[in-house]
Every structure is written in C-alpha cells, then in structure tokens.
Amino acid sequence: MKIVRDAWQTFSLTDLLDVAIIGVLLCLILFWLRDRASRSLGVVVTTIAMIFLLARWLDLYLVTMVFHYGSVAILLALVIVFQQDIRHGFERLTSWTWSPGLWRSDAPGDRQSFGLAEILAEAVCQMADHRVGALIVLPGRQPLERHLRGGVDVDAKASQPLLLSIFHPKSPGHDGAIIIERERISRLGVHLPLTQQAAKLSEGGTRHAAAVGLAEVSDATILVVSEERGTISVAKDGELQRVEAESLVPLLIRSLQGAESANMARPSWFRRVSVPVLSVAGALLLWLMFAFETEMIQRTLVVPVEFRNLRDGWEIEEPKPTYAEVTLSGTESAFALLDATTATVSLDTEREGGRLRNYWRTEAHLKNIPESLEIESVLPEVVSVTIRRKSNNDSAGQP
Numbered sequence: 459m460k461i462v463r464d465a466w467q468t469f470s471l472t473d474l475l476d477v478a479i480i481g482v483l484l485c486l487i488l489f490w491l492r493d494r495a496s497r498s499l500g501v502v503v504t505t506i507a508m509i510f511l512l513a514r515w516l517d518l519y520l521v522t523m524v525f526h527y528g529s530v531a532i533l534l535a536l537v538i539v540f541q542q543d544i545r546h547g548f549e550r551l552t553s554w555t556w557s558p559g560l561w562r563s564d565a566p567g568d569r570q571s572f573g574l575a576e577i578l579a580e581a582v583c584q585m586a587d588h589r590v591g592a593l594i595v596l597p598g599r600q601p602l603e604r605h606l607r608g609g610v611d612v613d614a615k616a617s618q619p620l621l622l623s624i625f626h627p628k629s630p631g632h633d634g635a636i637i638i639e640r641e642r643i644s645r646l647g648v649h650l651p652l653t654q655q656a657a658k659l660s661e662g663g664t665r666h667a668a669a670v671g672l673a674e675v676s677d678a679t680i681l682v683v684s685e686e687r688g689t690i691s692v693a694k695d696g697e698l699q700r701v702e703a704e705s706l707v708p709l710l711i712r713s714l715q716g717a718e719s720a721n722m723a724r725p726s727w728f729r730r731v732s733v734p735v736l737s738v739a740g741a742l743l744l745w746l747m748f749a750f751e752t753e754m755i756q757r758t759l760v761v762p763v764e765f766r767n768l769r770d771g772w773e774i775e776e777p778k779p780t781y782a783e784v785t786l787s788g789t790e791s792a793f794a795l796l797d798a799t800t801a802t803v804s805l806d807t808e809r810e811g812g813r814l815r816n817y818w819r820t821e822a823h824l825k826n827i828p829e830s831l832e833i834e835s836v837l838p839e840v841v842s843v844t845i846r847r848k849s850n851n852d853s854a855g856q857p
C-alpha cells in the first residue's frame with residue numbers, strides 16, 4: 459500500500475507520458491499477438507517477458523546477464539523460429555484494419571443467422587445446379603488471419619446476386635475463397651492452407667483440399683461447391699461432409715449460432731477492453747518496477763570547462779580553470795539519463811555585443827545535465843579569467 463501511495467505522490471506528467479507510450483506499444487503488441495500471430499509465438503514471447511520481469515524483480519544476476527548479453531541472440535532465435543508468423547504479421551500490417559470483433563458490436567441481435575443461412579443456402583444450391591465452383595468461409599471463434607494468404611478486402615453485405623457474381627467463372631475474383639463475417643463479405647480471392655491428408659477428400663481436388671486444410675487448423679465452417687460434380691460439401695473440424703440441399707439451412711444456422719454463442723460467452727465489452735486494460739496495467743507495472751524510485755543518490759562529476767568564441771590574437775591567461783566539480787542528486791533512473799561524457803561548463807567569451815567577458819557563474823553555464831537531476835553544488839561557483847592580447851612573440855607568424 460505504501461509503495462502505491464508513494465508512487466501516486468511522485469507520479470509526474472513525464473511519468474504519465476512514459477506510461478502512455480509504453481501502454482500504446484503493449485496494446486499494439488497484444489492485439490497483434492491475439493489476432494495475427496500464432497498461439498505458440500504468443501506463448502513464447504509472454505514466457506520470455508515473464509522470465510525477464512521476474513529476473514529484474516528478484517535481482518537474479520545470472521538470468522539478467524543472459525538477457526543483457528544474449529538479447530540479440532534471443533531476438534535472432536525468435537525471428538528464425540517464427541519467421542513465417544512475423545512475415546505474415548508484417549504483410550498484414552501494411553493493410554491493417556482493426557479486427558472487426560474489436561470495434562463492432564457482437565450483440566446477438568446484430569447477427570441474423572437465419573437470414574444469412576437462407577441467402578447462403580440458396581446461392582450455393584443455385585451454383586451447384588449450374589456447376590459453378592465456390593469456396594465460402596464462415597469464421598468461428600478463433601482468428602483466421604494467420605492461415606489466410608492473399609485476397610482482396612471487400613466489406614460488402616452478403617446477398618445472393620453478389621455471391622453468384624463473385625463465383626461466376628468469368629469473374630476475375632472467382633478463384634479462391636471468400637470470407638463472410640457478420641453477414642458481410644470481408645475478403646475474396648483468399649488462399650487457404652491445403653490439407654496433407656488426401657484420404658479425407660475422396661474424389662475432391664485442391665478446392666476441397668483447401669476447405670479441409672482450413673477446417674483442420676481452425677474452428678471455421680467452410681462451404682464447398684464442386685464445379686465438376688455439382689455437389690455441396692461442408693468442411694468442419696478437419697472433416698469433409700457431403701450435404702443435401704434440404705439440410706443446408708439448419709446446418710448453417712447451427713454453425714453461425716455456434717460462432718455467435720462463442721462471442722456471447724465472452725461479452726463484447728470484455729473483448730474490447732481486455733487488451734487496453736491489460737496494456738495499461740502492464741505499463742504501470744513496468745513503471746513501478748523500473749522507473750519508480752524513492753531512493754535519492756548523490757554523485758559528484760568532474761566536468762570540463764570550455765571557452766568558446768575566443769577572438770583571434772587573444773588568449774586566456776594561465777592559470778585558467780579546466781574542470782569544475784559538479785554534485786548532482788536524483789534517483790537511479792534520473793542518473794540513467796545522464797551522459798557524463800557530454801556534460802560541460804561552456805563559457806562564451808564573446809557574448810555581449812562583441813565585448814570580451816571574463817566572469818561567469820559556473821552553474822548557469824552547465825550543459826547536458828538532465829532536468830530530472832538536482833544540481834547540489836558547482837565548484838568553483840564562479841569562473842573568472844583574464845583575457846589578454848597575445849604578446850608579439852606568441853602571435854609571430856600570424857597575419
């Protein structure tokens with residue numbers, strides 16, 4: 459409780475900005491892991507992050523050193539092992555639209571499973587009658603993004619004429635699958651993963667292999683119309699099943715309502731706020747662990763004194779001060795922002811209308827000291843030098 463009270467009392471606007479930036483980054487990473495990357499990548503990244511945080515929290519020397527010196531190797535190993543996931547993630551990033559489930563309402567009333575089932579059944583039967591091949595994906599609860607390749611974003615309300623137009627053999631978009639989410643065709647011409655188990659296909663070819671392939675790796679329902687045989691099949695849970703026209707509507711309603719009830723099990727508000735809340739909590743935790751400190755440290759630096767803009771033919775009489783002793787105080791994290799090699803006392807010898815200056819308050823001319831550090835003392839407090847013309851002997855050879 460005390461730590462929370464102390465943190466609250468010292469929490470500044472800069473800390474707020476710090477937490478906000480890390481929160482947004484965490485949010486993006488979590489959304490990406492949830493919607494775009496594979497589960498195993500998510501598990502590995504989360505485990506590594508937890509080990510790292512635990513090591514810092516408990517001051518585990520060896521683990522911290524491994525992370526410190528091996529971070530590049532760890533990153534490289536992750537990139538090599540998960541190169542496919544990362545590549546697909548970046549491919550999709552350029553056309554990133556937020557996952558529809560995130561911002562749109564998932565309320566049961568929004569879904570009109572029955573109407574969509576009827577539209578789909580009628581369109582599919584008509585295509586089967588005319589021997590028009592079709593591949594239609596109805597996503598379930600799991601994100602499909604990582605299994606899909608290519609395609610064109612559409613976002614059009616699903617209707618019978620539109621479905622028939624898309625799969626018309628002369629339509630440029632008839633190749634591949636379409637994705638229907640919440641009564642809307644979200645993408646067409648999509649490539650699905652193919653199954654390796656030819657035995658499941660009986661007499662089907664690659665269109666059927668694609669349907670089974672996606673059904674093996676997700677909970678989607680995939681409708682296939684065979685161009686060659688005019689049959690209708692449904693791929694679900696890795697299995698392909700022929701269906702007759704009359705059993706299509708109830709089967710589709712079950713599938714669509716299954717996806718809906720899965721969404722109902724996890725209310726939409728929860729889905730929407732869970733990642734942002736987790737991100738803010740994570741950013742605050744990171745701030746508490748790494749940035750929040752109450753212990754004040756005092757350090758003394760020896761800082762070089764530099765004279766700038768000394769006119770030609772003039773010099774500073776010896777002995778001139780070359781160093782100042784600067785005592786600073788602040789937290790460890792405030793000192794982490796200090797680069798002691800750039801700290802200087804910088805004195806401009808020709809500042810005021812060309813008049814030579816020879817007296818300065820040292821502290822006022824300290825450069826590159828972070829504002830988060832308190833300047834306790836500067837010695838000498840004043841730098842006073844004599845600037846004189848070089849004697850003839852010294853300036854011999856000069857014009």
Ligand SMILES: Nc1ncnc2c1ncn2[C@@H]1O[C@H](COP(=O)(O)OP(=O)(O)OP(=O)(O)O)[C@@H](O)[C@H]1O
Nearest residue numbers: 591633634649650662663664665666668684685686
């Ligand atoms: N990986 C894939 N993802 C999506 N669609 C695919 C994929 N591979 C092939 N297709 C679709 O399948 C069509 C080819 O079907 P093919 O005749 O080889 O298979 P099939 O299962 O025998 O289908 P049909 O019974 O309709 O002839 C392609 O024109 C394309 O539209």
